[in-house]
Amino acid sequence: MTTTGMTETSAEAAHPAPVRTVDALADSIRAAGLKVTAPRLAVLRALADAPHSTADRLFTDVRTELPGTSLQAVYGVLAAFTAGGLARKIEPSGSAALFERRVGDNHHHIVCTRCGTVRDVDCAVGEAPCLTPDDAAGFAVRAAEVTYWGLCPACQVELATTLTGPPLLSNKGAR
Amino acid sequence: MTTTGMTETSAEAAHPAPVRTVDALADSIRAAGLKVTAPRLAVLRALADAPHSTADRLFTDVRTELPGTSLQAVYGVLAAFTAGGLARKIEPSGSAALFERRVGDNHHHIVCTRCGTVRDVDCAVGEAPCLTPDDAAGFAVRAAEVTYWGLCPACQVELATTLTGPPLLSNKGAR
DNA sequence: CCGTTGTTTTGAGTTATTCAAAACACGCAC
DNA sequence: GTGCGTGTTTTGAATAACTCAAAACAACGG
Numbered sequence: 001m002t003t004t005g006m007t008e009t010s011a012e013a014a015h016p017a018p019v020r021t022v023d024a025l026a027d028s029i030r031a032a033g034l035k036v037t038a039p040r041l042a043v044l045r046a047l048a049d050a051p052h053s054t055a056d057r058l059f060t061d062v063r064t065e066l067p068g069t070s071l072q073a074v075y076g077v078l079a080a081f082t083a084g085g086l087a088r089k090i091e092p093s094g095s096a097a098l099f100e101r102r103v104g105d106n107h108h109h110i111v112c113t114r115c116g117t118v119r120d121v122d123c124a125v126g127e128a129p130c131l132t133p134d135d136a137a138g139f140a141v142r143a144a145e146v147t148y149w150g151l152c153p154a155c156q157v158e159l160a161t162t163l164t165g166p167p168l169l170s171n172k173g174a175r
Numbered sequence: 176m177t178t179t180g181m182t183e184t185s186a187e188a189a190h191p192a193p194v195r196t197v198d199a200l201a202d203s204i205r206a207a208g209l210k211v212t213a214p215r216l217a218v219l220r221a222l223a224d225a226p227h228s229t230a231d232r233l234f235t236d237v238r239t240e241l242p243g244t245s246l247q248a249v250y251g252v253l254a255a256f257t258a259g260g261l262a263r264k265i266e267p268s269g270s271a272a273l274f275e276r277r278v279g280d281n282h283h284h285i286v287c288t289r290c291g292t293v294r295d296v297d298c299a300v301g302e303a304p305c306l307t308p309d310d311a312a313g314f315a316v317r318a319a320e321v322t323y324w325g326l327c328p329a330c331q332v333e334l335a336t337t338l339t340g341p342p343l344l345s346n347k348g349a350r
Numbered sequence: 351c352c353g354t355t356g357t358t359t360t361g362a363g364t365t366a367t368t369c370a371a372a373a374c375a376c377g378c379a380c
Numbered sequence: 381g382t383g384c385g386t387g388t389t390t391t392g393a394a395t396a397a398c399t400c401a402a403a404a405c406a407a408c409g410g
Contacts, residue, residue, distance in 0.1 A: 035355095035356060035407050035408075036408095037357065037407070039357085069359095071398095072358075072398095073359070076357070089268075090268070093265070093272075093320075110311060112314065119312045121310065121311065121312065136285060136323070137285065137328075138331075139323070139327055139328070140325045140326045141285065141323050141324070141325040142325045143324040143325070144321060144322070145322045146321050147321075148311070148319050148320075149317050149318040149319075149320065150314040150315045151314060151315045151317070152314055153312075153314070156313075156315055209387090209388095210375090210377075210386095210387065211376075211377095212375080231365095243389095243390085247367095247368085247389075247390070248389050250367070252388090271366060272367085
């Protein structure tokens with residue numbers, strides 16, 4: 001655990017309400033051309049509950065409902081999901097990879113520099129956003145990824161009140 | 176070296192011509208409030224020669240002119256440079272951290288999904304670019320970082336001619 | 351129900367990076 | 381110029397986050 005918890009606490013409804021019933025989850029897994037298995041269902045549900053989670057966090061979550069699961073299984077499931085378009089992998093600088101159920105929309109992320117919390121941010125520029133740099137140096141651009149860095153509301157408050165300014169970035173498991 | 180050569184071959188003049196004379200390099204190090212040492216000079220010069228290099232690549236480069244240098248020293252130097260505003264660290268998904276001499280301007284990067292080459296891209300939207308998302312979810316935004324993904328000119332050619340397609344370097348968000 | 355093929359477990363390896371203690375050296379004071 | 385204090389670098393080792401591979405296992409089409 002190099003950096004922070006980089007996860008969401010709980011009630012973190014994504015814009016499109018995430019599917020949670022077992023059969024709905026199973027359906028989306030099947031729809032991605034994958035076999036439906038217990039670990040996959042568990043990971044997908046954990047992902048619905050806590051977007052922007054690390055593999056490790058998902059592993060812990062999954063273990064509570066499916067104790068026999070291995071970490072490698074979680075990595076495998078996430079790789080399959082990512083390849084199948086069921087999930088998206090993001091890798092903010094300084095943190096382990098985070099996963100979220102992919103919405104197909106192209107949204108971006110804002111990361112708190114202090115506590116590591118991640119939130120979704122809709123693309124300001126509409127559909128294909130910053131997708132066209134002025135000079136792409138001859139590259140055929142396929143995708144653009146924007147990461148915003150800043151202070152989350154909670155950390156703003158903490159910094160404002162706590163004039164005794166100690167922490168700043170890389171605080172431990174402050175969930 | 177998990178991925179590819181994530182570096183620049185050679186003649187890769189950054190927009191503002193990089194400083195290369197020993198005393199100029201020394202000056203900028205001093206200006207950052209750091210002691211001038213041989214490893215630091217070597218790393219800074221290597222960085223001028225090959226922007227977007229990994230610590231390991233810089234280590235190799237530095238070794239040719241300063242054989243006694245340790246990898247940890249390079250990491251230390253880069254950390255000091257980054258903290259002192261002499262260099263910038265970028266971490267494209269799937270690759271080790273890359274370093275470049277920071278220009279203070281806010282430019283972004285385009286990464287080839289096939290060979291890993293990185294180029295600078297000026298911000299299309301002017302000074303403070305995509306810095307203001309519509310809804311920042313209450314975050315105090317401090318910075319925005321854009322990463323473009325696509326095919327570099329060379330790889331476009333290779334893919335076009337080599338119809339025998341054994342391509343693709345663990346392709347990222349190619350959607 | 352059965353076999354095939356895709357998954358998961360088990361066990362081990364790798365890479366990029368960080369930590370810590372001791373040797374060293376830059377550059378200011380004298 | 382020389383000595384010294386503090387910042388650097390070397391040396392040595394540890395860690396986090398993944399990845400690889402072989403064997404056990406289980407979905408699901410027939």
